[in-house]
Amino acid sequence: MPTDFLLAGPGLYRGPQPRVEDLQTLKSRGLRSVVNLREESDESRYYCRHLELSYHGIPVVDWTVPEVAQVEEFLDLMEHPPNRPLLIHCWGGVGRTGLFVSCWRIRMGMKTEEAIRLSDMETPHQGMNQIQRDWIRAFATGPG
Numbered sequence: 001m002p003t004d005f006l007l008a009g010p011g012l013y014r015g016p017q018p019r020v021e022d023l024q025t026l027k028s029r030g031l032r033s034v035v036n037l038r039e040e041s042d043e044s045r046y047y048c049r050h051l052e053l054s055y056h057g058i059p060v061v062d063w064t065v066p067e068v069a070q071v072e073e074f075l076d077l078m079e080h081p082p083n084r085p086l087l088i089h090c091w092g093g094v095g096r097t098g099l100f101v102s103c104w105r106i107r108m109g110m111k112t113e114e115a116i117r118l119s120d121m122e123t124p125h126q127g128m129n130q131i132q133r134d135w136i137r138a139f140a141t142g143p144g
Helices: 020-028 043-051 068-079 095-107 112-121 130-141
Strands: 006-009 012-015 033-038 054-060 086-089
Touching: 006 095, 012 095, 020 043, 033 043, 033 068, 033 095, 043 054, 054 068, 068 086, 068 095, 086 095, 095 112, 095 130, 112 130
Parallel strands: 012 086, 033 054, 033 086
Antiparallel strands: 006 012
């Protein structure tokens, strides 16, 4: 398996922008869907079409936070078994990806701080920024 891609939980891989070779390897391991969080690039769409993988673009500007509806869209995708296994990625697989994976883990029952800590530990870089961590905390507490 490509070394930059981690199994974040049942049916969920996370990582940086994949190359076509990465997607081929992941597809051989059962990958069905790809969620691209990059607003600055759409190359995954082409790769997915070529490999007959389901593609979902949920564009979020780098170093920022998403709209709640964008995270809910991803969580809805994860709730449907035909979409899994699913790869979620941004450019580096750190901030945007970590935020979405943390929210999924919280939805699956993990405590908020544990979800944030685990997502930060899974990357060789600095992890998410403080704005992203605070957004996750607000998401976990719900509206109001």
